Amino acid sequence: MAELQILNLLLVLVAAWAGGILAKRLGFPPILGELLIGIILGPGLFGVLETSGALNTLAEVGILFLMAYIGMEINFKDLGKASWPGLLAAIGGFVVPFVLGYYTIILFDGTNIAALFVGIAVGVTSLATKSRILVDLKLLNTRIAYVLMAGALISDTLALIIFAGIIGYVDVGSVNAASLSWVAGKAMIFFAFSALIGIYFFPVVGKLLSKSKTINRTVHFTIMVIIVLGFSELAELAGLHGILGAFMAGLYIRDGVFSRQVFKDVTGVFHDVSIGFLAPIFFVTAGFNVSLEVFQTNLLLLILIIAGAVIGKIAGTALFYLPSGHGWREGVTIGTGMNGRGAVEIIIAGIGLQMGIISTEIFSILVFMAISTTLTVPFLLTWTTNWLRKRGELVMQDARKGYLILGANPLGLYIAKQLQEHNEVVLIDANKHLVHEAKEQGVTTIHGNGLKEDTFEMANALNKNTFIALTGNSEINLLAAQLANNSFYIPHKIVLISAGEDGAGLDLLDPMGASSMFASKTDMAPWAYKISANEFKEHTVDVASDCTTREWVKKHGKHRDILPVLIVGETGYKRPFHYKDSISANEKVIYLE
Structure with missing residues (x-):
């Protein structure tokens, strides 16, 4: 039986x-x-x-x-x-x-x-x-x-x-x-x-x-x-x-x-x-x-x-x-x-x-x-x-808004100040000096460990639409992105991957739906120094035809030391420049040199 x-x-x-x-x-x-x-x-x-x-x-x-x-x-x-x-x-x-x-x-x-x-x-x-x-x-x-x-x-x-x-x-x-x-x-x-x-x-x-x-x-x-x-x-x-x-x-x-x-x-x-x-x-x-x-x-x-x-x-x-x-x-x-x-x-x-x-x-x-x-x-x-x-009556609406950025270093602060023109932006950093400086420049900043849930909670991560990890350590960036994905369900994750990364880190991006910042491997420290010392130039260029961010990098950055940081839409709305994005004709790219 x-x-x-x-x-x-x-x-x-x-x-x-x-x-x-x-x-x-x-x-x-x-x-x-x-x-x-x-x-x-x-x-x-x-x-x-x-x-x-x-x-x-x-x-x-x-x-x-x-x-x-x-x-x-x-x-x-x-x-x-x-x-x-x-x-x-x-x-x-x-x-x-x-x-x-x-x-x-x-x-x-x-x-x-x-x-x-x-x-x-x-x-x-x-x-x-x-x-x-x-x-x-x-x-x-x-x-x-x-x-x-x-x-x-x-x-x-x-x-x-x-x-x-x-x-x-x-x-x-x-x-x-x-x-x-x-x-x-x-x-x-x-x-x-x-x-x-x-x-x-x-x-x-x-x-x-x-x-x-x-x-x-x-x-x-x-x-x-x-x-x-x-x-x-x-x-x-x-x-x-x-x-x-x-x-x-x-x-x-x-x-x-x-x-x-x-x-x-x-x-x-x-x-x-x-x-x-x-x-x-x-x-x-x-x-x-x-x-x-x-x-x-x-x-x-x-x-x-x-x-x-x-x-x-x-x-x-x-x-x-x-x-x-x-x-x-x-x-x-x-x-x-x-x-x-x-x-x-x-x-x-x-x-x-x-x-x-x-x-x-x-x-x-x-x-x-x-x-x-x-x-x-x-x-x-x-x-x-x-x-x-x-009929043009399908209304887009996202309950989550704004950016949560890990890294109040000069590069992270520069991008945060650009994005907050049209968005709510919160920075996270464990360095009290950098937190104080970011606050002095008018950016909401939380002092805390970027790998701890408590810090994300203080930054109201549950209501954020995009998480950007911009520290100089790829491993920390990836771990923080996993926390943003697994515990706070943030839909969009963008991670800075260092040039010395052997490729294993990139393999971790797809399983959590993340993208690489700047559409290429990048060392943060040199650019952070250039920004802090004011030894950089900011350029804005028009895009003539539709292309992916990766195609734009291959075309414009092949023989030049440049860093594409933002895409500017036709209405002036700015968004981060990252791998999983496309640029439409008549949009602009802001890059540093």
Whole structure:
């Protein structure tokens, strides 16, 4: 019997991997492939795979870990700029399809509780799906990207809160003031107790963990698992479902327990265990419960649910988005992006099926609705964003702004003063004299070790768009860039590589998406001396035709000792001269000689 279960588990994992890989290659989230492979190979069609008690247990743990991971991925600070438009999009994109889904089930003589479950499932959107599609369509630096992410976050959170209320009501089983008050009271106690632990107790744990030198990644991972399961059990004790507790645990773990580097390291392991192992088991086995008979017995209901989900999401988002002042066309675009459903919808539907609140037919309809709506997102979002782009209405927006520069030496100070004409610039240096001199010249400068997280925090690194490492030591520059990348997620990293570097350092640039300053290996000391002694000349030259920075260096610096430092755009906006950039005709290059 044990061998059969192990073989079945192996087959489920292989099927999940194959389905996920195929879906990913086609440009869709792996969850769709996992669901479809479960439907095709499960009892409903070919019967190659079958369920078991062991699989059900692993699947249940999988959804807890997945909800925790979704919570860990949410960064409220990055969504601040889109909070109001995101709230409008979330409300419209949730309420309208929720109402349509609810009354569709009522129209077909379903129960109120079943209708509520369907309304929630139709109203949610997929945060993970949005991230992948936005990357593929190169939309991450647009306003619609931030609104989409904020809308998905608020929509899913709203769905979980309503879901918690329904679960509490089902647990009580009757409608009266006393029972409903008891449900609401337990829920409030859970949220309050969770907040107290997350806000006040977790930071204390985090400090103790950071001071201990004997705790390794395995212990950190174990602590994370204990927290997730503990919060899940608290939610169960409060009459809610464990997924809500896991979600709350993920939110508090992100900012309260581990240092940023440890958090990034441990969440990588958590991601592999949840997304790579446990969650696929849940989605494949969820496909086992799908009945293809709905296409014969409930085809009209299936069509109405899908139509209500699509029309309600797009029209509701566009309508409620109007007060943002960004136009109905942007609202329609955001609606098409929020149209996909994902993990939360399937999890809620699965729980409803387990509790007997919805039937196998309704569950099957919700799964096909999730699949069909998610399939529309890449096509509709591509079409609507191109529509906005052609009309000149695709607004670029980056929550991160400004430069963080390591090295207050004369060269670093010179570049900082040039860049701060149009940007916020912060310098970092461990030399008190250089820090004082930079401050005297009007540049915001932090005194501290450029390889320490505390120094980056003082420099507000989480809000910076670009990190530039300009010390004379290539190794320090690379280590600092890795810190900027791994712990503070700074999108753009530019590193000075010394002329004596043997090439190993350059190999470290690509894995973290960094570029080399000045588009060539450069010794900082001679130029720092020339600037401090005022023994240099600054030149500004026009660029006649489009070229890469490397091509410009080869053309102009072949027989001359020059240092290209900045590119000046047609509007006068200056940016650093580095390897991974191109220069357009009519732009200018500032170089030192």
